Amino acid sequence: MSIEVKNITKFYKDQKALNNVSFSLNKGEIVGFLGPNGAGKSTMMKIITGFIPASEGDVLVNDCKVNTNKLAAQKHIGYLPEHNPLYLEMYVKEYLLFNASIYKIAKDEVEKIINKVGLMPEAHKKIKQLSKGYRQRVGLAAALLHNPDVLILDEPTTGLDPNQLIDIRNLIKEIGKNKTVLFSTHIMQEVDAICDRVIIINKGKIIADENLIELKKNQEQVIEVEFDFKIEKQFINTIPHLKFADNVHDTSWLLTFNTSKDMRPSVFDFAHDNGLKTLKLNTKNKNLESLFHELIPK
Template sequence: MAVLVNQLSKKYAEQQAVDGISFKVEKGEILGFLGPNGAGKSTTMKMLTCFIPPSRGSATICGYDIVRDPLEVKRKIGYLPENNPLYYDMYVREFLEFSLLMHHPNTKSKSGAQIKSIIDQVGLNDEQNKKIGQLSRGYKQRVGLAQALLHDPEVLILDEPTSGLDPNQLADIRHLIKELGKEKTILFSTHIMQEVQAVCDRVIIINKGRIVADDKPEQLQSRLSNKVAVEIEFEQTINLEEIQNIQHVLSAEKLSSKEFIVQGEDSIALRKALFAYASKKNNALLTIKQTSKSLEDIFQQLTNTTVS
């Protein structure tokens, strides 16, 4: 087991940032860590990389405990922190040499070849003699990735590796992550759904510090899409509670005072029940439209707990 997380929690002064999450990542798996901003993704990653200790719970990386063996854990991981902090006054090559020496102080002879191969891999060839501060955002991101990959770590922890990239760069970086995932265990966070669909073997959705879903992307989709969602519009105002009480309705979400999205298991029974209800109440049903659930909707449904 590459990563094993058990009841990990982090409480800041006022706020429970991460609340008892547990999961495993197999060797060679790409795990997408998904959640809205402030869900606790970064905090979890900071704990796994030994930057901050957990308040409760434990985790191991390649068998090493994050609290007891931080140095061993840090040797096993490559980490790209949130917002990709870098030393802007350093040259690309100089910075990569520094990063490598921090991991392997005694491998000066080999370092040249190793750095060159990473520079090729992430596509920094033309930029390697520039100062990091002069690079565009996409290239800075590549430097951050190069820094995480350089020492050939077993586990890669990438905190929003694709944020702020243009579509071409996005595709490049995703492709790179996918390539890397053939050999390495990767845990990466994002709030972009397509990324998860494109790259991940498995996805964990986290919200308010808790895991709300943990599954393969396709299964997550099919698990929730055997429910049907129907968008409806009534002529007159109607309460959410009333809709929820209609037969076959499993859940309902209010869009406006007259418009709702309702979910049920049986599409036909659900729509029939809605019609029956409308005619009984003499409240005409103006729209009824079946909507398909994308992973995006699932994400919203799982993380949006403040339905008004």
């Protein structure tokens, strides 16, 4: 296993940020790490990278214990933090050469990484002149310089425009073919597009660990409906075969049914019987978004 997290608990004074968290990741997996703000994602990533210590438990990276052999473990890790720390006055190539000197890496490896992440057109610019997307590429290049087996990416697509999102997404997918990637985000569409598996954390505890292919095969039915007036959940719950109802916004609901039968006629009849109009009525496959809303209701 590339990463093994065993019973990790983390306290900040009296606050328990992580509560007995365990999971493992294998080589070649791209795993999405999902959760609301404050769920413990960044804390867990900082513990894996050795940036902060755990209060209890162990993390192993390629069989190296992070808490007792931090430097050996860090040699296997490339890390892009949420707030990508860069020396803005340095030139791109200058900055990467500086990082390479710390790792004692040959200069020609810098050229290879610049090409790999698509930085060649910007290599002779100062970092402060770059767009957010290219700054993220610089951070990724720095994380990849020493050819780590494990890549930890904390919110790498935040603030990117649609074109930059596609570029960074494709780059991560390419990198993940022969590395282990743990990818933290709050954008579920990014996990759907990039990842093989998703781990969902809430209030410091793992509440789901799902293979995305298996999740998409799930026979449960999800219906998205919008009424013309707001309605209480207790009335929604009277619809037959309803497993879960999430009020996603005002008069809009995401309804999960434990049957493969088309339940749209039943939802339409429910609206008619209660004097409501249906402004939108769509059926969807059971997906990551519905799972997230089911596990972490608003």
